[in-house]
Amino acid sequence: MPISLTVNGSQRSFDGDPEMPLLWYLRDEIGLVGTKYGCGAGLCGSCTVHRDGQAVRSCQTPMRTLAGRQIVTIEGLSPDGSHPVQQAWMKANVPQCGYCQTGQIMQAVAFLRSTPKPSDQQIDTAMSGNICRCGTYQRIRAAIKSVEGGRL
Amino acid sequence: MKGGGQRAEGTTTFGSIENVTRRHFLGGIASAGAFVLAARMMPDEVLAQTPPARPFFSRVEHAPFHPSIYLGIEPDGAVWIVTHRSEMGTGIRTTLPVIAADELDADWSRVRIEQGIGDARYGDQNTDGSKSVRDFYDTFRLAGATARTMLVSAAAAQWNVPASECAAQLHEVVHQASGRRLGYGALAGAAGKLPVPSATQVQLKARNAWRYIGKDFLAYDLGDIVTGKAGFGMDAKRDGMVYASIEHPPVLGAKVRSVDDAKALKVAGVRQVTTLDGYKPPLMFQPLGGVAVIGDSTWAVLQGRRQLSVNWDLGPNAAFESDAFKKQLISTVQQPQKVIRSVGNVDAEFAKGGKTVEATYYTPLLPHASMEPPVAVADFRDGKVSIWAPVQNPQATQDTVAAALGIGKDDVLVNVTLLGGGFGRKSKPDFAAEAALLSKKVGKPVKVVWSREDDLKFDFYHSTAAVYHKASVDGRGKPTAWLARSAWPPIASTFEDGAQYGLDLEHAMGLNDLPYEMTNHQVENGPARAHVRIGWFRAVANNYHVFASGSFVDELAHAAGRDPIEYTLELIGPGRVLDLKPQLRGADYWNYGAPYDKYPIDTARLRGVIEIARERSGWGRRKGGNGWGMGFAAHRSFNSYVASVVEVEVDKTGRVRIPRIVMVFDAGLVINPAAAKAQMEGAAVMGVGVAMLGEISAIGGQVQQTNFNNFRVPRMGDAPVQVDVHQVNTDAPPSGIGEPGVPPVIPALANAVFAATGKRVRELPLSKTKLT
Numbered sequence: 001m002p003i004s005l006t007v008n009g010s011q012r013s014f015d016g017d018p019e020m021p022l023l024w025y026l027r028d029e030i031g032l033v034g035t036k037y038g039c040g041a042g043l044c045g046s047c048t049v050h051r052d053g054q055a056v057r058s059c060q061t062p063m064r065t066l067a068g069r070q071i072v073t074i075e076g077l078s079p080d081g082s083h084p085v086q087q088a089w090m091k092a093n094v095p096q097c098g099y100c101q102t103g104q105i106m107q108a109v110a111f112l113r114s115t116p117k118p119s120d121q122q123i124d125t126a127m128s129g130n131i132c133r134c135g136t137y138q139r140i141r142a143a144i145k146s147v148e149g150g151r152l
Numbered sequence: 153m154k155g156g157g158q159r160a161e162g163t164t165t166f167g168s169i170e171n172v173t174r175r176h177f178l179g180g181i182a183s184a185g186a187f188v189l190a191a192r193m194m195p196d197e198v199l200a201q202t203p204p205a206r207p208f209f210s211r212v213e214h215a216p217f218h219p220s221i222y223l224g225i226e227p228d229g230a231v232w233i234v235t236h237r238s239e240m241g242t243g244i245r246t247t248l249p250v251i252a253a254d255e256l257d258a259d260w261s262r263v264r265i266e267q268g269i270g271d272a273r274y275g276d277q278n279t280d281g282s283k284s285v286r287d288f289y290d291t292f293r294l295a296g297a298t299a300r301t302m303l304v305s306a307a308a309a310q311w312n313v314p315a316s317e318c319a320a321q322l323h324e325v326v327h328q329a330s331g332r333r334l335g336y337g338a339l340a341g342a343a344g345k346l347p348v349p350s351a352t353q354v355q356l357k358a359r360n361a362w363r364y365i366g367k368d369f370l371a372y373d374l375g376d377i378v379t380g381k382a383g384f385g386m387d388a389k390r391d392g393m394v395y396a397s398i399e400h401p402p403v404l405g406a407k408v409r410s411v412d413d414a415k416a417l418k419v420a421g422v423r424q425v426t427t428l429d430g431y432k433p434p435l436m437f438q439p440l441g442g443v444a445v446i447g448d449s450t451w452a453v454l455q456g457r458r459q460l461s462v463n464w465d466l467g468p469n470a471a472f473e474s475d476a477f478k479k480q481l482i483s484t485v486q487q488p489q490k491v492i493r494s495v496g497n498v499d500a501e502f503a504k505g506g507k508t509v510e511a512t513y514y515t516p517l518l519p520h521a522s523m524e525p526p527v528a529v530a531d532f533r534d535g536k537v538s539i540w541a542p543v544q545n546p547q548a549t550q551d552t553v554a555a556a557l558g559i560g561k562d563d564v565l566v567n568v569t570l571l572g573g574g575f576g577r578k579s580k581p582d583f584a585a586e587a588a589l590l591s592k593k594v595g596k597p598v599k600v601v602w603s604r605e606d607d608l609k610f611d612f613y614h615s616t617a618a619v620y621h622k623a624s625v626d627g628r629g630k631p632t633a634w635l636a637r638s639a640w641p642p643i644a645s646t647f648e649d650g651a652q653y654g655l656d657l658e659h660a661m662g663l664n665d666l667p668y669e670m671t672n673h674q675v676e677n678g679p680a681r682a683h684v685r686i687g688w689f690r691a692v693a694n695n696y697h698v699f700a701s702g703s704f705v706d707e708l709a710h711a712a713g714r715d716p717i718e719y720t721l722e723l724i725g726p727g728r729v730l731d732l733k734p735q736l737r738g739a740d741y742w743n744y745g746a747p748y749d750k751y752p753i754d755t756a757r758l759r760g761v762i763e764i765a766r767e768r769s770g771w772g773r774r775k776g777g778n779g780w781g782m783g784f785a786a787h788r789s790f791n792s793y794v795a796s797v798v799e800v801e802v803d804k805t806g807r808v809r810i811p812r813i814v815m816v817f818d819a820g821l822v823i824n825p826a827a828a829k830a831q832m833e834g835a836a837v838m839g840v841g842v843a844m845l846g847e848i849s850a851i852g853g854q855v856q857q858t859n860f861n862n863f864r865v866p867r868m869g870d871a872p873v874q875v876d877v878h879q880v881n882t883d884a885p886p887s888g889i890g891e892p893g894v895p896p897v898i899p900a901l902a903n904a905v906f907a908a909t910g911k912r913v914r915e916l917p918l919s920k921t922k923l924t
Contacts, residue, residue, distance in 0.1 A: 020451045024449055028449040028451070029449065033380070039604040040454070041861070043859055044523065086379065089378045090370070093371075093830065095241075097570070098373065099384055099524045101377055127868045133838075135833060136833070137871040138873070138875055
């Protein structure tokens with residue numbers, strides 16, 4: 001039986017392998033390639049998306065668990081980069097290669113919604129699952145702190 | 153900061169540009185989406201319709217006015233500039249065009265960047281060695297200045313006035329006397345009919361007329377990156393494309409005996425299983441061979457691989473044990489070895505029997521672990537192949553793919569996507585050759601995706617090394633003789649089967665270039681055999697050599713009861729240009745491939761960064777100990793000078809926290825300080841990873857690390873809380889930025905740990921040393 005879910009506000013129906021992780025459905029089947037593959041094991045955070053507003057690793061989220069769920073990817077966060085967290089990322093000139101940054105942003109958005117004025121320690125803890133091999137952590141922290149989380 | 157301007161988005165076919173839409177963007181830094189990939193799709197269509205003699209016209213070459221292959225101007229005033237070097241996070245894709253745009257006096261918001269395909273006409277495209285600006289600064293200046301000169305000539309001719317009365321001014325040519333103006337777009341047609349002047353006929357701008365060089369520029373792709381629209385290799389896609397995942401030989405050189413693919417073929421979405429031949433020595437960048445599972449999605453082929461049963465003939469490298477090999481390397485550097493630098497007579501001085509200090513250092517194999525694993529799309533048809541891949545060296549990709557397929561280099565079109573990190577791994581295009589071979593086999597476009605496990609287990613590794621230092625010292629603790637001896641499986645082993653000695657380039661990276669005043673000094677290189685593929689990782693041999701030499705200087709300073717920075721400055725001696733050549737055996741000093749008269753080892757510049765680091769870090773204001781300390785190291789690499797001061801806190805459990813790292817760099821002229829600063833910050837974090845966490849080990853020839861749980865890289869909480877970067881502005885020509893920040897951080901961190909705890913770290917990662 002097909003699985004119905006919502007991706008970035010659009011109704012979708014999926015009837016493939018129910019064990020397929022959301023990551024590959026997004027990337028290979030519906031062309032939302034802003035969500036990145038980095039480890040396939042929930043260890044790096046590059047594939048982070050929102051499921052009903054919560055940050056999840058899409059590589060560890062089987063399609064069978066998504067009936068009736070709302071998924072938001074980086075493409076759904078804002079069509080034009082106008083989301084305050086994206087704006088903060090640009091203002092702090094965070095990215096180097098940029099590959100991990102969509103996952104970092106999705107993680108940061110969910111975190112800031114629950115913790116509008118985080119301490120450094122809270123930021124470190126919340127972002128510890130997202131690896132940046134270029135080493136942009138200092139700027140990620142600065143970008144997060146610059147956002148007024150209450151507005152998200 | 154200057155942001156990216158408007159971009160063009162659209163598709164194009166050979167000879168004319170169709171369906172080009174222009175989008176305007178808010179805020180100056182937001183940007184367009186699919187352009188990056190759409191533009192890259194173009195050459196393939198060009199390839200299909202043009203004769204082989206001229207396989208490709210770039211976007212630049214479509215412009216009516218393109219005085220060089222680097223720059224073209226459209227009638228609407230759009231300036232297209234090629235970046236022929238690969239973007240892996242250094243900002244080079246933005247920085248090279250900035251140089252040309254400055255000389256052109258272009259409006260940056262009207263500049264569009266085209267990523268160059270692999271094409272020998274561009275000159276060297278191997279984006280490693282931190283040399284893109286160093287080697288192409290003059291080229292891009294000339295490209296901009298030539299176009300400017302011709303636009304001025306075209307305007308002067310139209311107005312019938314001498315060119316000397318006209319000047320370029322922000323995308324226009326102005327006739328001062330009459331106040332007449334013509335935009336670059338309006339002049340493009342006429343300028344395109346003029347002969348291109350020779351370099352000697354072109355006047356470069358005076359430094360005080362620079363508009364952009366030395367100013368902060370945001371990455372051209374920044375807006376695309378934060379919206380998920382940036383096109384990485386992982387995102388490339390072709391109509392009718394299938395996916396492939398390859399079971400590589402578990403041991404280097406292992407061969408497939410037999411394959412049972414029955415279960416794999418039953419996995420939904422798996423279409424085919426096929427064997428790829430192994431490499432023929434030497435390794436070069438050839439694919440490793442193995443068993444490829446091909447199917448309809450990445451997930452299907454990854455699942456299919458898990459159902460494969462492969463019987464391997466493991467071969468001789470199955471005897472490789474990294475623990476035993478470590479002992480062997482350490483033993484090698486305890487024995488006399490091949491002398492590569494000699495001054496005075498160290499043996500005679502040691503024989504006098506005075507006080508000596510000695511230490512042996514060890515560093516393990518390391519992977520690159522870029523966040524985007526190796527990935528490539530290939531489309532083979534009619535004897536030609538198009539590649540879309542995140543490669544650092546598109547021309548080597550052409551060569552490698554051509555050799556694998558037995559076709560000509562000109563029949564390989566390499567489209568360079570953005571790279572999700574590179575660090576040297578993506579200089580080696582084995583993964584692109586895999587995609588090409590498979591596309592030829594299955595008759596469809598194929599995307600080869602390496603899993604993270606593949607990436608960590610089958611890398612071209614940063615080598616493991618043992619380094620021994622011994623010095624005899626006088627009453628003040630200054631060396632009277634100094635011996636340095638190093639052994640590591642060399643990069644040469646990738647290019648010459650069985651090679652065991654380092655190349656000049658590895659010797660010149662922190663081993664034979666110690667910049668100290670020494671009357672008796674000897675440097676030796678011992679043999680070491682490679683059992684895995686050896687490559688180059690950000691800063692290459694500097695990392696292990698400078699971990700050793702930077703730690704040893706600190707050991708000498710402490711043995712002498714001296715302040716390490718004061719002691720180092722005394723060792724360096726007065727500012728002067730070194731002449732190493734008479735001391736080197738059988739080789740010129742490599743000097744990172746740069747001419748020595750232009751880029752000498754200048755100890756005044758080394759002293760300069762050290763003195764600023766001492767000042768900026770607050771060095772010496774607080775005494776180390778009780779779990780707090782500062783460590784220092786400085787090094788010249790990639791023709792640039794970097795000093796690092798690392799501050800650590802070590803708690804009672806031995807956990808190391810890094811409140812701050814100060815990075816001071818002198819890289820000569822810096823085109824884009826914003827990008828340089830980011831590189832130094834990133835280098836500090838990567839240096840911390842090398843020093844504290846990273847290790848690849850092997851049992852039975854098989855790499856043990858599989859993912860980020862057992863190969864650790866710095867996460868936010870491991871990284872320095874703060875990295876302060878100070879750029880030294882000099883009149884020296886531009887030198888490296890991407891790599892030279894890494895090496896000094898490694899010993900500086902180890903030295904800081906010593907200052908905090910009294911524990912000397914001689915083996916990396918330092919998680920191996922008990923700090924409590």
